[in-house]
Amino acid sequence: MTQAFLTHISATLRALDAEGLMKHERAIQGPQAARVLVGGRQMLNLCSNNYLGLADDPRLIAAAKAAMDSHGYGMASVRFICGTQDLHQMLERRLAAFLGTDDALLFAACFDANGAVFEPLLGEEDAVISDSLNHASIIDGIRLCKARRFRFANTDMDDLHRQLQSARDGGARFILVVSDGVFSMDGSFANLADLTRLAADFGALTMVDDCHATGFIGPQGRGTAARAGVKVDLMTGTFGKALGGALGGYVAGPQAVIDLLRQRARPYLFSNALPPAVVGAALAALEVVEGADDLRAQLASNAAYWRAGLQGLGFDLLPGSHPIVPVMIGDAPLAQTFAKALDARGVMVSAFFFPVVPRGQARIRTQMTAALTREDLDFGLAAFAAAGRETGVLA
Ligand SMILES: *Cc1c(COP(=O)(O)O)cnc(C)c1O
Secondary structure: OOHHHHHHHHHHHHHHHHOOOOOOOOOEOOOOOOEEEEOOEEEEEOOOOOOOOHHHOHHHHHHHHHHHHHHOOOOOOEHHHHHOOHHHHHHHHHHHHHHOOOEEEEEOOHHHHHHHHHHHHOOOOOEEEEEOOOOHHHHHHHHOOOOEEEEEOOOOHHHHHHHHHHHHHOOOOOEEEEEEOEEOOOOEEOOHHHHHHHHHHOOOEEEEEOOOOOOOOOHHHOOHHHHHOOOOOEEEEEOOOOOOOOOOEEEEEOHHHHHHHHHHOHHHHOOEOOOHHHHHHHHHHHHHHHOOHHHHHHHHHHHHHHHHHHHHHOOOEOOOOOOEEEEEEEOHHHHHHHHHHHHHOOEEOEEEOOOOOOOOOEEEEEEOOOOOOHHHHHHHHHHHHHHHHHHOOOO
């Protein structure tokens, strides 16, 4: 590698650091959980997607071990050559039954599922209309397809109507409206009742990415469409959040669509099959989740308690009910100072700032899980109060 190139890369890194935009990893010693060990210190974890607390659940760990014993460690193949086991097919059927779709197709991650789904289904005669706050993987997936691209302002149904009209006026053959079910930076929900009604008015298809919903939102955790009492045409999701938190993604939908994705989706065709341990534990996760009304109730009660507690202390929150509770700080360096002050008090959070969220809207995104106890939350609230006063976030 030439010195000139390395100098150029180092300059980019220094610029990131100078702007206060550098991300640093913390190494957790031990399993993901409500309380984790970091550098020998016990920390209260308020920033994982471990919504139902299943990341260290003994039932999932036992299922992973059993699947490894019965089906081995790795597949050493893509699905269609010799990488499909009975376990993969069971999981696809189980997932489709859980989500109420004809079929489902597994991917290595939801990032891959979103990267895979658009290109085989839409051509240049078609249009895709995407919410402005959709996940990066949806944006990338749309870039990979030839359909005309339209964007509507976050959950703005008047704007969606305008974009549907322009797509139709532009002569689009098929129109697909795509939205996150939950917007992860804000903890807000897509307006799926109106979105599906508008799409139907225009004969458009609908797709929802339910990564921050599957397992804990809606009846039996079936997601945001179930919560809104509507049907969407395609769903994508992950096993990397509430469903055990390991990895793996999927597309679920009508049989013909899944059949075509099996033939044409590039991340499916050209990337390895999920390992048996992950598939076995994912099957166990679905089993647990279907009967986990107690965990969902605990999660909802934690989220309500946490929100009310922060509000009572005088923090500026985005309104909502999702277990994602963003504490608005505004200034990016102040958000980082505040996160550090919380860290010093044994509370692990993450500050989000430009370009992940708009400039001037830096925030601490806190996330509730069912594994947090009342005692944990009171400890967290005391730390927020003290750190808030120390940094001037609280008057
Ligand atoms: C986390 C997330 C993804 C990516 O999921 P992985 O399985 O981790 O790749 C995609 N979309 C949304 C909305 C997400 O929150």
